[in-house]
Amino acid sequence: MRRIFTSALLLGGAATAATITLLNVSYDPTRELYQDINAAFAKQWQAKTGDTLKINASHGGSGAQARSVIDGLEADIVTLALAYDIDAIADKGLLPENWQKRLPYNSSPYTSTIVFLVRQGNPKGIKDWGDLIKPGVQVITPNPKTSGGARWNFLAAWGWAQKKYGGEAGAKDYVTKLFKNVPVLDSGARGSTTTFVERGIGDVLLAWENEALLATRELGVGKFQIIVPSVSILAEPPVTVVDKNAAKHGTAKVAQAYLQYLYTAEAQEIIAKNFYRPRSQDVATKYAAQFPKVNLFSIAQFGGWRAAQKKFFADGGVFDQVYSGR
Template sequence: MSLWQRQLKRLEAIAEHITYRFRLNSLKGFVSLFLVGTLLSVALAACSGETGNNSSTEAPAASPVAASKPNVEVTLVSFAVTKAAHEAIIPKFVEQWKKDHNQTVTFKQSYAGSGTQTRAVIDGLEADVVHLALAGDTQKIEKAGLIQPGWEKEVPNNGIVSKSVAALVTRSGNPKGIKNWPDLAKDGVRLITANPKTSGVARWNFLALWDSVIKTGGDEAKATEFVTRVYQNVPILPKDAREATDTFAKQGQGDVLINYENEVLLALQNGEKVDYVVPDVNISIDNPIAVVDTNVDKHGNREVAEGFVKFLYTPEAQQEFVRLGFRPANEEVAQSKEATDKFPKVKTLGTVADLGGWEAIDQKFFADGGVFDKIQAQKKR
């Protein structure tokens, strides 16, 4: 029995005792019963509040805070190509958190295409933190009511925690002579890129192709014509960047692969021989991080989840991103010798803002019946 239930029983017993003694036969008895009745009403109102019958304007209480627990678990849901970076960063965060808070943190991790992960979280995958390929996916989770508006203002750089650009990976010796975007539209060139319906990386690839025309003076008609010719050379659309890489590298399909620069650099770091070029007209691939408010409040681990997100912006974590091929969001780290030596300068760098933002981009290019669907329909003719 809860404390308030015990108190209520005591008050009821007092009321019965007074009723027995005074029987409503005197003014004193009447006043006494009146006071007890008032006291019971107040107690019931208080108890009613405790049992959750609050007015609709009051927020429900969150579950116990993680600070009261010796161990806490965080579920990280991220897009496929961040796996190596997070596996390097997470142990550093766990060690630092243990030192600062005397609390053991464990992580559940999930990696897949950004679009796939977004749908999974909206459909019930209880992510505490999402690190996705594009802000448009995070905004979809926000619109589903799981992330509160203003998430991008809670951390530096409008929520962007890692960056990259598009790279063209070729066969050894580059037998097709691939040097820049226009080469992808040539006859006899087979291109591997993921499906922009399911992969955030693939959306960036599409936008890089489109923007390569716009940034060099072409109009939308020329951009549509060029991108259509490029996709005529795409024999298969894997579901995400990791699968696209496997299709090209392990299955031997295609002459050229569009992928994140960080994937190429990671492969080189792992001893693989990779021929590639970073086009000098490119797009800034910006990857956001966010706490999923509904889930952290349910799990009682907001403090730890927010601590992890903030840790990803520290020079220590950003250096790990650089080491594993991501361009850093931290400007100090971006100016370091390691970063400037590692990443070639891009002459013309487009942004999502140049194309109107993700809502406009999704509606125009990737919604049902959008530019991508029309290009695919032409391809099947």
């Protein structure tokens, strides 16, 4: 009934027919994912309410995107690479401190992890983290100072080493050796993929699992293979509504619905198709072949993102020490 009414209004040229605009500010590798999600959700939303939904997207480095939102980019929704970046937005009062409790699974409707991408046939025989510090092995990773993905890489390596060598000193020694094998530190994850794939540099690329899968399926079929290390980190890219902006735009409801949609079976399927690990058990089972079992530890092991950021990546932190210790 309402739909007919709306159409009539549209035909009559009245301006009340609702065209709602949402802005989703996201990080780099999610472009393809959210293109699919946006189309599917807009269709569903129109069927349900009759309103035309236009979802604008902005992608970039996770930290840079969060900074844009802090500085006034009026995102209704943020979908970033790590919780620390959304914490930073919360610190400025744009959304409540407890944002991560508002949606299931720490507000992460999908997860990913860090894996190794090697050249076909694995000529250097890379099997686990320990192999990365062998002499003559070149490792490609972006710069943790400028890339969210690189921070997950770093913490994954650290987590493994801490367990293996039984302490901080051993872990630090390991990552120091690891970064001695890094010939190029690109500023972002996609830059690193290009360096590895197109420039032919390096023996191993430390990458988001979703990026590695994308690379093997779409960038160079038969040229690369994925090696899953014995343990890795559970990367939980979080999503949330930016309350203050959504209130201003009057989009709180649709923004909320958008994020809840991400947890539905339909969206979880899209998520899996885009190489992110779904939360839904059913979808996960269906795509089990795509996502090998990995022993995962979480960011909680480091006391959460705020603590990890401060300890490892802030100026003078562990990453800086690794380099200035030379």
